[in-house]
Amino acid sequence: MISGYEPPALPETHYLDNRIFTDAAIFAQEQKDIYERVWLFICHESELAAPGDFRTASVAGKPVVLVRGTDGVIRAFYNVCRHRAAPVVREEAGNATEFQCFYHLWTYGLDGACTGITKPGGYDAVQLDRSKLGLIPVRCDSIAGLVFVCLSEETEPLEDYIGPIIDSVREPLGTASLSVFHYNKAELGANWKLWQDNNSERYHSLLHFINRKTQPWVIAKTSPMKLRLFDNGHSGYWSDADATVTYDAGGYKDASVGTLPGMRDNEMRVINIFPDLMINIRANVVRLDRMVPIAPGKTLVEWRGLGLTDVPEAVEKDRLRHHNMFWGPAGRNLGEDVIAVEAQWASMATDVVRYSILAREEDLNPTDDANVRAYYQEWGRRMGRAPHAPLNSG
Ligand code: FES
Ligand SMILES: [Fe+2]
Incomplete structure (x- = not known):
């Protein structure tokens, strides 16, 4: 009798045990061994443009606040009061x-220093030292305008963690003034890895009505765009040749108004940074996805649309319309992906079919599974678990 628990007859790198997406102990370990150890994207620096601009975030389940100081430096701190551990910033x-x-009104400067203790005389007897009671700092750094934090002191510097893949987007992201023109967030009923997987895996372009008409790797048998694999589980795809997406065929006339520096009209470049950041550039807009794992089957995803700051109003309108028709919450592309991963997770969680097949080999054509395999191998390396047999000891 055919069993859903029979491992496929494939190399171990070419399939996954689906329990990496559903198991509660694995989920908890990921927070410690991945989310507490790597550099995680939080926001674009234009969201912290002026001194005093702040933003709160959940990082590996811990509250963090990022703020630009009066000296222009963006810093991050745990958002927890040194008095009795209430959250300091609640917006x-x-x-x-x-x-x-808000609890006993202690104050902190933008540099994290504890600047005021209410009714301080009550601490005279014990000589409480305010200078030692600043907010606990968190490592924070930026690359190409993208702001990251890292909870671990041992992790390599951000530039080394990201590595040379960033060179592919330095010009469009880092040489002109960009700002966020679209933001939305939603809780998905799926494991966080499935969203990054979906953002990396091009074979499912077949799901998308719009991609079937517009994307070079769907229209042609092979595509001049190739997958590119990098250290630390990062990957991307772009083309040095003249590979463009035929947006016109999908009804997106003039989709390239306001093209970013270094990009060709209708060009597409995507990079996926381990574990949870996608940078997807479509000539004139940048889509940034960030994930906050909540439970094995629940993930908060934040979506940002970035574009040139100084564009005429007509260009801004067109760009927003194109962005949201394709990638907005009710757009053609994003909504289909959400339906796919939520249905996939729910079905996976029944444990009827235990294994997922990642066995496409196509010479790094975008529908090759090589990038997704590399992602899960990196996951396995950090977790000390084999993605094809994560619950087997030894
Ligand atoms: S907990 Fe913050 S002032 Fe008391
Ligand atoms: Fe998709």
Whole structure:
């Protein structure tokens, strides 16, 4: 009798045990062994443009606040009061000259220093030292305008962690003034890895009505765009040749108004940074996805649309329309992906079919599974678990 628990007769790298997406112990370990150890994208630096601009975020389940100081430096701290551990900043984003904890009103400067203790005389007897009670700092750094934090002191510097893949997007992201023109977030009923997987895996372009008409790797048997694999589980695809997406065929006339520096009209470049950042550039817009794992089957995803800051209003309108028709919450592409991964996770969680097949080999054509395999191999390396047999010891 055919069993859904029979491992496929494939090399071990070419299939996954689906319990990496559903097992609660694996989910908890990921927070410690991945999310607490790597550099994680938080926001674009234009979202912290002025001194005092701040933004809060959940990082490996811990509350963090990022703020631009009066010296122009963006810093990050755990958003937890040193008095009795209440959250200090309770808004998602804003501008402040200082932070005041709402519970007993202790205050902190934008540099994290504890600047005020209410009714301080009560601590005279014990000589409480305010200078030692600043907010706990978190490593924070930027690359090409993207702001990252890292909870571990041992992890390599951001530039080394990201590595040379960033060179492919330095010009469009890092040489002109960009700002966020679209933002939305939603909780998906799926494991966080499935969203990054979907953002990396091009074989499912067949799902998308629009991609079947517009994407070079679907229209042609092979595509001049190739997958590119890098250290630390990062990957991407772009073309040095003249490979463009035929947006016109999908009804997106003039989809390239306001093209970013270094990009060709209708060019597409995608890079996927391990574990949870996608940078997807479509000539004039950049889509950034960030994931916050909540439970094995629940993930908060944030979507940002970035574009040139100084464009005429007509270009801005056109760009927003194109962005949202394709990638907005009710757009043609994004909504189909959400339906796919939520249905996939729910079906996976029944444990009827235990294994997923990642066995396409196509000489790094975008529908090759090589990038997705590399992603899960990196996951396995960091977790000390084989993705094809994660619950087997030894
Ligand atoms: S917990 Fe913050 S002031 Fe008391
Ligand atoms: Fe998709």
